[in-house]
Amino acid sequence: xxxxxxxxxxxxxxxPKRGNFDREVINQILDEGFICHVGFCVDGQPFVIPTGYxxxxxxxxxxxxxxxxxxxxxxxxxxVCVTVTLIDGLVLARxxxxxxxxxxxxxxxxxxxxxxNREEKLAALLALSEHMIPGRWADVRKPNERELQQTTxxxxxLTEASxxxxxxxxxxxxxxxxxxxxxGVIPLQVVSGAPKPDPRLPAIRVPNYALQYNRST
Amino acid sequence: xxxxxxxxxxxxxxxPKRGNFDREVINQILDEGFICHVGFCVDGQPFVIPTGYxxxxxxxxxxxxxxxxxxxxxxxxxxVCVTVTLIDGLVLARxxxxxxxxxxxxxxxxxxxxxxNREEKLAALLALSEHMIPGRWADVRKPNERELQQTTxxxxxLTEASxxxxxxxxxxxxxxxxxxxxxGVIPLQVVSGAPKPDPRLPAIRVPNYALQYNRST
Numbered sequence: 349x350x351x352x353x354x355x356x357x358x359x360x361x362x363x364p365k366r367g368n369f370d371r372e373v374i375n376q377i378l379d380e381g382f383i384c385h386v387g388f389c390v391d392g393q394p395f396v397i398p399t400g401y402x403x404x405x406x407x408x409x410x411x412x413x414x415x416x417x418x419x420x421x422x423x424x425x426x427x428v429c430v431t432v433t434l435i436d437g438l439v440l441a442r443x444x445x446x447x448x449x450x451x452x453x454x455x456x457x458x459x460x461x462x463x464x465n466r467e468e469k470l471a472a473l474l475a476l477s478e479h480m481i482p483g484r485w486a487d488v489r490k491p492n493e494r495e496l497q498q499t500t501x502x503x504x505x506l507t508e509a510s511x512x513x514x515x516x517x518x519x520x521x522x523x524x525x526x527x528x529x530x531x532g533v534i535p536l537q538v539v540s541g542a543p544k545p546d547p548r549l550p551a552i553r554v555p556n557y558a559l560q561y562n563r564s565t
Numbered sequence: 566x567x568x569x570x571x572x573x574x575x576x577x578x579x580x581p582k583r584g585n586f587d588r589e590v591i592n593q594i595l596d597e598g599f600i601c602h603v604g605f606c607v608d609g610q611p612f613v614i615p616t617g618y619x620x621x622x623x624x625x626x627x628x629x630x631x632x633x634x635x636x637x638x639x640x641x642x643x644x645v646c647v648t649v650t651l652i653d654g655l656v657l658a659r660x661x662x663x664x665x666x667x668x669x670x671x672x673x674x675x676x677x678x679x680x681x682n683r684e685e686k687l688a689a690l691l692a693l694s695e696h697m698i699p700g701r702w703a704d705v706r707k708p709n710e711r712e713l714q715q716t717t718x719x720x721x722x723l724t725e726a727s728x729x730x731x732x733x734x735x736x737x738x739x740x741x742x743x744x745x746x747x748x749g750v751i752p753l754q755v756v757s758g759a760p761k762p763d764p765r766l767p768a769i770r771v772p773n774y775a776l777q778y779n780r781s782t
Binding site: 389451518535538552 | 574578579600603604609610611614615617630632645646648650652657658660662670672690694697698702707712715716735741742744746747748749751753756758759761765766767771772780
């Protein structure tokens with residue numbers, strides 16, 4: 349089993365049994381999700397910004413406008429914390445106290461690096477596109493030089509990362525199992541609806557990757 | 566229109582037209598979501614932790630174990646950034662560059678306060694339960710004194726908050742509208758599945774709030 353080394357920052361202080369450092373487990377969660385929350389500090393002030401991402405091997409890729417405050421801060425090499433959270437269900441226990449959620453989350457610590465090389469940048473943008481909507485890249489107009497210059501792409505190594513996972517039914521106090529209260533899990537899932545064509549679109553068939561869009565792996 | 570005063574921290578530097586400070590808009594997004602990402606700094610190191618929340622009037626409520634590092638840090642009154650993100654769709658433009666997402670996000674800055682008063686604490690826990698699963702509180706075994714003591718509840722005032730919203734079709738470069746490329750939106754939504762009873766549950770009818778669980782407002 350390929351494990352990511354545990355560090356002080358990634359060690360769970362509470363419920364350590366929910367922690368997981370298996371690279372395959374971490375990769376699978378990162379590949380199913382597509383939104384991360386990027387945290388960074390500016391003069392002790394925290395900022396948490398949602399953005400899309402892709403995983404390429406053992407790196408996380410994010411991108412955006414070169415005018416973005418977040419990216420301009422991150423490319424300076426400040427400490428960053430990136431969190432990806434998948435909510436799988438609401439856990440209804442017999443007691444209010446033991447209500448919980450089933451989830452899979454990833455926390456990554458590190459410092460991001462700017463991808464400047466043109467070919468690497470294009471490869472990262474392709475990966476971002478294919479991570480969000482597999483199959484889309486082949487159809488679209490590719491970035492031109494001006495667009496490439498306006499786009500900042502950052503790479504964060506997945507060297508300090510951990511998963512935290514809860515699954516299964518509620519865990520009630522033993523005495524509470526006698527209570528006549530329904531208990532169990534309400535599963536939650538992100539699902540796609542019927543694609544809505546752009547009002548300015550002529551009659552073009554909806555591609556299968558849009559018709560059958562599915563986040564679950 | 567009841568607006569939350571704009572501050573330096575909540576002013577969008579880019580795409581200011583996506584910003585919204587209308588309290589009704591902010592409240593509606595907070596009421597539809599149920600997971601927030603809490604960001605804080607410890608010695609310049611950012612942490613981003615996902616957790617459930619509830620809104621009570623103009624305050625955001627979060628809770629957890631009194632042993633939680635996050636809550637122990639926050640209750641000291643450090644600066645916090647709490648972000649709530651709802652993803653409504655993937656926006657497929659004709660160019661790779663103009664791909665986007667439709668989303669509604671809230672960013673809140675401030676400092677949290679500990680709720681110590683027993684009655685306020687119980688009211689906050691009730692609000693958290695009803696926010697996550699409306700109707701559940703009436704059915705469950707309520708917190709006892711030991712559980713109340715083990716639970717930390719924090720309140721964050723919604724005095725410095727803003728929404729950022731993108732809706733609608735892709736916006737392509739004018740010249741790209743000629744390209745024979747499908748463009749439009751893939752709607753995304755969080756949906757619930759059939760409730761899974763706890764294996765240790767006797768024959769108890771599934772309550773309607775679990776059968777018909779629905780996050781959309």
